[in-house]
Amino acid sequence: MTSPTSVPTPRDIALxxxxxxxxxxxxxxxxxxxxxxxxxxxxxxxxxDRFHAGTHAxxxxxxxxx
Amino acid sequence: MPRExxxxxxxxxxxxxxxxxxxxxxxxxxxxxxxxxxxxxxxxDVVVARAAARRIAEHASRxxxxxxxxxxxxxxxxxxxxxxxxxxLDAVREEIPHTLTTRLELQTNGTLLSxxxxxxxxxxxxxxxxxxxxxxxxNDRHRLTHSARSSTASAVRGIRLLRTRPHLFxxxxxxxxxxxxxxxxxxxxxxxxxxxxDFGLPHATYDAPxxxxxxxxxxxxxxxxxxxDTWLSRPGHRHSVRMLEDIVALSSGVRGSVETLGLxxxxxxxxxxxxxIEGVDTLRSVGEGAxxxxxxxxxxxxxxxxxxxxxxxxxxxxxALAEQCQSCSLVEVCGGGYLPHRFSTANGYRNxxxxxxxxxxxxxxxxxxxxxxxxxxxxxxxxxx
Numbered sequence: 001m002t003s004p005t006s007v008p009t010p011r012d013i014a015l016x017x018x019x020x021x022x023x024x025x026x027x028x029x030x031x032x033x034x035x036x037x038x039x040x041x042x043x044x045x046x047x048x049d050r051f052h053a054g055t056h057a058x059x060x061x062x063x064x065x066x
Numbered sequence: 067m068p069r070e071x072x073x074x075x076x077x078x079x080x081x082x083x084x085x086x087x088x089x090x091x092x093x094x095x096x097x098x099x100x101x102x103x104x105x106x107x108x109x110x111d112v113v114v115a116r117a118a119a120r121r122i123a124e125h126a127s128r129x130x131x132x133x134x135x136x137x138x139x140x141x142x143x144x145x146x147x148x149x150x151x152x153x154x155l156d157a158v159r160e161e162i163p164h165t166l167t168t169r170l171e172l173q174t175n176g177t178l179l180s181x182x183x184x185x186x187x188x189x190x191x192x193x194x195x196x197x198x199x200x201x202x203x204x205n206d207r208h209r210l211t212h213s214a215r216s217s218t219a220s221a222v223r224g225i226r227l228l229r230t231r232p233h234l235f236x237x238x239x240x241x242x243x244x245x246x247x248x249x250x251x252x253x254x255x256x257x258x259x260x261x262x263x264d265f266g267l268p269h270a271t272y273d274a275p276x277x278x279x280x281x282x283x284x285x286x287x288x289x290x291x292x293x294x295d296t297w298l299s300r301p302g303h304r305h306s307v308r309m310l311e312d313i314v315a316l317s318s319g320v321r322g323s324v325e326t327l328g329l330x331x332x333x334x335x336x337x338x339x340x341x342x343i344e345g346v347d348t349l350r351s352v353g354e355g356a357x358x359x360x361x362x363x364x365x366x367x368x369x370x371x372x373x374x375x376x377x378x379x380x381x382x383x384x385x386a387l388a389e390q391c392q393s394c395s396l397v398e399v400c401g402g403g404y405l406p407h408r409f410s411t412a413n414g415y416r417n418x419x420x421x422x423x424x425x426x427x428x429x430x431x432x433x434x435x436x437x438x439x440x441x442x443x444x445x446x447x448x449x450x451x
Contacts, residue, residue: 026439026440027298029297029298029303030298030314030435030439030441033306033311033450034441036306036315037314037315037318037320037450040322041319041320044320055077055323055325055334056077056325056332056334057266057324057325057404058079058137058139058173058195059079059137059171059173059195059334
């Protein structure tokens with residue numbers, strides 16, 4: 001098994017089919033993701049005494065409310 | 067090894083049916099080394115459902131849980147039939163106090179969905195996820211009927227029915243196959259407008275590794291990275307891609323995620339059709355008896371499952387991982403990978419995932435993307451802008 005540090009990063013590997021753009025840009029999909037991630041963070045921060053545990057792989061519903 | 071307090075179970079998978087009307091060749095229930103299904107009842111009896119629900123209520127009360135999640139699963143759960151499933155759901159509702167928020171979900175191959183089923187799901191407020199691997203050319207690689215015919219048309223018919231009631235539609239689950247084009251698969255699934263899509267890596271261990279073209283290339287990581295790039299390039303769609311979004315979330319400091327990632331303890335317990343309790347049912351892909359705990363809902367509480375030696379990995383988090391993983395900078399996102407993917411006969415579960423290089427590639431790809439889009443340092447926790 002290779003060491004994790006020996007695997008090239010996406011910027012190095014020529015096999016990637018999409019090069020990373022040169023300029024920093026907002027992304028509409030990531031904006032939606034950001035909103036959901038903020039809600040998850042807030043939920044976890046508001047309930048520090050709760051275990052925020054892993055959902056079953058066969059379930060699509062997050063254990064954290066949307 | 068320091069022992070943390072056991073996290074309660076919040077998610078309960080009920081195997082309401084233990085047979086299936088199709089014959090997926092990668093199925094961990096019917097095609098694994100463990101053939102326990104042959105000795106299990108074809109469907110869950112009401113007595114079992116009632117006992118399971120009592121244990122859920124007991125566990126929720128003991129741990130002051132605000133909500134629980136009940137997932138109806140199989141085999142193919144719709145083989146239980148609508149009248150019988152309604153009786154099971156009645157038993158669950160009768161035994162779990164109405165003051166406890168109970169989210170019901172069902173995961174199906176979609177081939178048997180009908181208006182009558184959707185009416186039942188409306189009545190009991192059950193959301194529905196469908197398993198499909200992509201367009202017919204992809205789905206037909208592994209998901210054939212028992213007579214080796216395509217199941218895609220009937221699955222798609224079921225998904226289209228489900229789309230007529232979008233509030234019942236939980237999403238789509240696909241298993242990755244490197245022979246399929248990731249962009250084509252993503253776009254095909256996205257066209258159904260699910261709220262969520264997820265991708266599962268094929269069940270594999272060191273003794274039975276996943277198929278690869280070149281073992282020196284993180285092909286699964288590359289495949290999923292192309293899905294990620296495609297997802298981001300399609301602003302017209304509003305779906306989540308759960309695995310990828312969980313990598314983003316974990317990279318941003320969120321702790322809870324799908325059980326295949328992160329260090330949060332798995333929150334799921336499985337109740338078989340005969341009432342036996344299992345922790346990680348997908349361990350059947352590892353070997354005979356790997357998932358068996360010797361517990362059942364008639365004689366044992368879910369706290370007994372928490373204390374079982376086979377579930378000690380829930381207690382020790384990072385310390386239960388291989389040394390290489392414990393010191394890895396990505397462990398808080400990767401979590402060492404899904405438990406069954408770490409297994410070898412030589413070392414048990416103290417290995418990195420067989421998908422280690424793939425997960426590393428994917429996580430670094432996502433992090434680089436987040437950094438590019440202004441989410442903070444590529445090397446440290448990303449902050450949503």
